[in-house]
Structure formats: structure tokens, C-alpha cells
Amino acid sequence: xxVVSQHPSRVICKSGTSVKIxxxxxxxxxxxxxxxxxxxxQSLMLMxxxxxxxxxxxxQGVEKDKFLINHASLTxxxxxxASAHPEDSSFYICSARAPGDWVTExxxxxxxxxxxx
Amino acid sequence: xxSVTQLDSQVPVFExxxxxxxxxxxxxxxxxLFWYVQYPNQGLQLxxxxxxxxxLVKGINGFEAEFNKSQTxxxxxxxxxxxxxTAEYFCAVTPFQGAQKxxxxxxxxxxxxx
Numbered sequence: 001x002x003v004v005s006q007h008p009s010r011v012i013c014k015s016g017t018s019v020k021i022x023x024x025x026x027x028x029x030x031x032x033x034x035x036x037x038x039x040x041x042q043s044l045m046l047m048x049x050x051x052x053x054x055x056x057x058x059x060q061g062v063e064k065d066k067f068l069i070n071h072a073s074l075t076x077x078x079x080x081x082a083s084a085h086p087e088d089s090s091f092y093i094c095s096a097r098a099p100g101d102w103v104t105e106x107x108x109x110x111x112x113x114x115x116x117x
Numbered sequence: 118x119x120s121v122t123q124l125d126s127q128v129p130v131f132e133x134x135x136x137x138x139x140x141x142x143x144x145x146x147x148x149x150l151f152w153y154v155q156y157p158n159q160g161l162q163l164x165x166x167x168x169x170x171x172x173l174v175k176g177i178n179g180f181e182a183e184f185n186k187s188q189t190x191x192x193x194x195x196x197x198x199x200x201x202x203t204a205e206y207f208c209a210v211t212p213f214q215g216a217q218k219x220x221x222x223x224x225x226x227x228x229x230x231x
Contacts, residue, residue, distance in 0.1 A: 044161075108160035
């Protein structure tokens with residue numbers, strides 16, 4: 001199957017700093033990528049849909065200025081957590097669909113565990 | 118809008134025993150259905166999916182699921198589990214039309230005991 005690589009897998013940062021998480025589709029072009037957040041022992045909550053070459057679509061309640069998404073190419077989307085605070089600590093997961101194949105599976109990255117201290 | 122309910126938050130099972138994980142969904146439109154597995158600190162891996170056709174779907178690692186439209190259910194089962202099946206399992210749906218967003222259930226933690 002297709003591979004989605006997410007980097008870094010773990011990051012610890014100080015409160016007030018910004019953190020960038022990368023999501024790459026390694027062997028296919030992804031016009032659309034999705035960013036999820038997962039709290040401990042809970043389900044995945046969709047944060048935003050990232051579209052190549054255009055602005056991301058954020059879900060209700062997600063702060064656009066806090067979670068900055070850039071989908072600059074067909075293989076890369078980035079999520080930047082701006083001025084991170086301890087409450088932003090979470091597991092962040094991206095996923096992507098291959099174009100023309102949307103009805104089948106979404107391929108997920110391995111996730112990034114963010115800890116803000 | 119869609120919603121997914123996984124009725125069991127935790128399921129402990131002995132090794133080689135059968136297991137069933139329940140999933141019910143609600144949607145005003147037709148949906149595709151999925152089961153994903155998540156191992157600790159990892160992303161999600163597709164177990165199986167129902168798009169159309171036979172309501173009994175077979176997936177990887179010996180899992181299968183049955184779609185029941187009248188009961189709006191998509192229960193997952195495996196006849197004999199292994200220690201390596203210990204993981205979190207998520208049921209998800211996406212509508213036929215419109216945004217390609219997956220809506221996930223709360224997850225079921227499957228723990229296999231020796």
C-alpha cells in the first residue's frame with residue numbers, strides 16, 4: 001500500500017515555542033491530506049483538511065491561528081503548532097488519499113507525540 | 118452528519134479465544150465503512166472496508182466484519198486471537214458524497230491475555 005511518513009515521531013518543546021510537524025506521501029501524490037488530534041485513550045478528532053495549493057479547511061472549534069497548515073506540494077503538508085502550551089500536548093496524526101482513489105483507504109502517518117513543558 | 122458508536126471501550130480476551138467488537142453508526146446518507154487498528158504510539162492501519170456487494174468482508178490478520186444496513190452495524194470479529202492482536206480498534210465511516218472525511222468511533226481497546 002501507499003506510504004505516508006510523518007516527522008518527527010516525538011517532540012518535546014518549551015511552552016511558548018512553535019513546533020512544525022511534517023506529513024509526506026512517499027510514493028503517491030496527495031491532493032488532500034487530513035490532520036487529526038488524539039487525546040489519551042480517545043478517538044481521533046479531525047482538525048483540518050489540507051488541500052494542495054489552497055487554504056486548509058478547519059473543523060469547528062479548531063483555532064486557525066494556533067494550528068497553521070501549509071500544503072505547498074502534492075507530497076508534503078505541514079502542521080505548525082504556534083506558541084504551544086501544555087494543553088496542546090497530544091498525539092497528532094496525518095492521513096492522505098491518493099487522487100482518483102478517494103473511496104478506498106486513507107493512509108496514515110505514524111503519528112507525532114507532542115509534549116509541551 | 119455521521120456518528121459512530123463503539124459499544125465496548127475495553128475487551129479482554131484470552132489467547133486463541135474468539136472475539137467480537139461492536140460498531141454502530143448513524144447517518145442520513147449512505148456511507149462506506151472501515152475498521153482500523155492502532156498499535157501503541159503508531160498511526161492507523163486499515164483492517165478492512167465495506168464499499169458495496171457482499172455484506173461479509175474479510176480483512177487482514179484473520180479479521181472479518183459484517184455490514185447490516187437495517188441495524189446500521191458493522192461488527193468486527195476474529196475466530197481465534199493472538200497476543201499480537203492487542204491494540205486499539207477504530208470503526209469509521211465516510212459518506213458516499215461530499216467531503217472525504219472519516220468519522221471515527223471512540224475506539225475499543227482489545228487486550229489479549231495468555
